[in-house]
């Protein structure tokens with residue numbers, strides 16, 4: 001089936017800012033407990049879980065990491081492990097060959113350059129193999145408490161539908177959003193928007209009838225803009 005071509009909303013920055021100001025209090029009130037779905041207890045676990053979550057559901061990742069994090073408790077454990085064994089341990093998350101290479105590569109750098117500890121800055125995180133801005137922002141926001149906007153598929157889709165940005169490139173979109181959303185709310189914004197994208201504004205069938213921000217959304221009931 002041919003992919004539906006979505007029309008592009010033209011976004012004006014000032015208008016986007018105004019829209020955000022109206023929608024944000026409603027979204028925060030609707031999802032007061034929105035948080036990350038991946039389970040972890042330290043930055044290393046979140047880094048590994050985030051790498052595993054590419055093209056995989058958080059539910060599946062949590063199932064796999066339940067045992068995985070008992071077996072590998074430090075970056076050094078991942079470095080010592082045979083690549084084939086890592087592949088076999090993470091196979092059910094998909095794309096396991098690349099993920100195994102990235103996990104082992106990232107942990108090798110963590111051990112060699114950061115004394116076995118996941119570094120806590122964007123600049124340093126981006127030096128780890130397989131870590132892009134999305135993963136880095138997730139680790140910064142949820143493991144280190146440093147504000148970060150995680151531009152995953154939900155944040156990209158909703159930001160466009162909500163008329164907050166017309167960029168689909170995740171890095172450009174992140175910078176657009178960083179200009180609109182106050183820094184202190186970056187991490188919460190990511191969780192709230194992801195939750196709204198999973199529950200109401202889904203990719204195929206957004207439920208505009210029951211959406212609490214429909215009156216402020218330029219794409220409400222307009223399938224051409226979905």
Ligand code: SF4
Pocket residue numbers: 161162200201202206207208211212213214215217218219220221
């Ligand atoms: S009104 Fe519709 S398109 Fe807009 S955010 Fe709500 S569900 Fe999504």
